[in-house]
């Protein structure tokens with residue numbers, strides 16, 4: 077069995093939740109695994125993060141350099157390609173950074189690649205069986221991944237539970253081994269997301285609308301319902317892409333993280349990028365015309381209905397109840 | 399600027415429910431309607447807008463069968479000058495790495511300043527663009543939501559990162575970018591527009607034409623399945639009136655009505 081490495085995602089000196097989850101993911105691949113963590117960044121951050129993750133890994137490999145302060149995938153790919161031994165298995169969190177870094181790394185290392193994996197189902201010889209979701213979570217698929225030449229695998233956040241802390245792994249600093257860090261892509265700056273007229277992260281009641289609303293004009297129905305409930309209007313990504321609502325109302329991994337008391341999802345399929353933005357276990361009600369929509373797995377209460385018919389009826393009943 | 403956009407033909411999830419067949423081991427393809435991958439449509443629009451600004455041409459390429467001509471024509475009706483179909487029995491079973499290798503072989507035979515892919519397609523792989531860039535030894539950026547041409551050798555780009563923030567970088571040409579939805583508003587394609595390109599010839603190239611030699615699959619799909627689901631939501635039943643009554647009661651109890 078190949079040695080397993082975990083790429084540690086961190087920000088402002090704090091390891092991401094997935095830094096711990098991936099230690100469990102490694103054990104799910106091979107119960108006997110003693111995974112190593114890899115922490116790259118500026119020296120102050122790296123030291124702090126290495127000590128946070130050390131109790132979960134047999135070894136923490138660190139490398140720090142000014143050029144690694146902001147995670148530029150073009151630079152980090154070079155570093156990882158030189159740090160990883162032949163045929164290594166590398167796990168990372170499936171996010172905007174792994175999408176930038178990992179597919180190319182698999183080519184540079186001539187390793188297999190699997191993205192957004194949600195479960196590992198056992199190894200036979202040099203073949204790992206794994207499960208993924210496709211078509212926005214509507215169906216799941218099972219694949220085998222060859223480990224013969226090593227593999228790069230990104231794992232969906234929340235698929236594994238962080239393990240208990242164990243003995244401190246040794247920290248090994250490889251900063252001196254960093255080779256050429258030049259790149260044809262230069263990081264300039266990060267521009268923070270725009271602030272809108274309402275801050276949905278503070279809302280107690282959210283009425284969230286998705287592509288199921290079909291047309292911009294139909295949004296009036298949603299606004300009327302929200303007014304009746306005393307709720308704020310939020311949405312899924314396609315509604316923002318179509319410029320029907322502003323970006324600050326988008327819930328999800330590339331939008332806002334919300335934690336209302338009640339979340340009413342209308343015509344939203346329930347992709348993990350959307351659900352990933354709902355925290356704090358609110359009471360979730362989903363209305364969707366497809367009884368198999370993944371949103372019904374995340375919701376507490378589900379209604380199969382056409383929202384264009386159902387919303388006006390609901391609004392009227394709420395107004396009548398007051 | 400000569401731009402190549404890679405486009406995939408996928409089941410249109412806004413037109414169909416994607417579900418399993420009766421055996422429960424594969425996608426039920428009986429009534430599926432196909433369309434161009436949502437992300438690729440934004441990539442084509444971006445390419446057209448870039449060429450409108452700085453000149454050049456847009457080529458769209460797809461790996462698949464004759465059936466892919468329809469999506470190529472749709473993108474040509476948007477304004478892509480040339481459509482190319484890569485088709486060969488050898489291409490039929492492919493993982494992301496093999497698809498990237500096929501596209502890479504085609505690109506090596508041509509001269510493109512910029513290659514655009516979608517950030518991801520129906521299977522959620524989000525891989526072909528990044529693999530292609532590495533095979534071509536060109537710089538890459540994923541989830542691009544802004545492109546500005548600085549000069550003949552350089553672009554300023556924005557990448558969408560977590561929380562909706564935007565990471566700004568400069569990247570040298572030639573390069574490969576994967577495009578995120580929302581970067582632009584893809585133009586509407588009229589029936590008349592499609593009719594205009596209906597008879598334009600779309601060259602079909604096979605493995606030998608592009609100098610592609612087969613690569614072994616590293617990821618093999620065994621089957622589709624329905625995972626064991628958790629409890630899921632409590633489903634309310636009844637007429638619309640009854641459903642609304644029940645929901646009002648629940649919302650009141652949970653503090654969902656102020």
Ligand SMILES: Cc1cc2nc3c(=O)[nH]c(=O)nc-3n(C[C@H](O)[C@H](O)[C@H](O)COP(=O)(O)OP(=O)(O)OC[C@H]3O[C@@H](n4cnc5c(N)ncnc54)[C@H](O)[C@@H]3O)c2cc1C
Pocket residue numbers: 172212285286287288289311312313314315326327328329330331332342343344345346347349350353363364365366369381382383384411412517518541
């Ligand atoms: C890197 C990345 C980041 C992303 N970040 C986010 C994010 O932050 N937030 C986000 O939301 N998405 C995000 N996405 C997109 C995400 O993958 C999905 O594409 C998106 O969430 C789908 O939105 P939706 O559910 O509204 O649309 P769809 O998936 O198209 O679902 C529409 C639903 O409406 C139902 N419907 C249709 N008509 C009706 C009707 N008349 N009545 C009732 N129901 C109806 C359908 O059955 C379907 O379930 C991201 C994607 C990527 C690649």
Ligand SMILES: Nc1ncnc2c1ncn2[C@@H]1O[C@H](COP(=O)(O)O)[C@@H](O)[C@H]1O
Pocket residue numbers: 403404405406407435437438459460461462494497514515516517518519520521522523524525526527
């Ligand atoms: N069969 C194909 N033909 C052309 N381009 C493809 C094909 N499959 C994937 N791509 C490109 O790769 C992108 C990402 O797809 P994927 O890596 O499969 O999620 C797509 O948006 C397309 O730009």
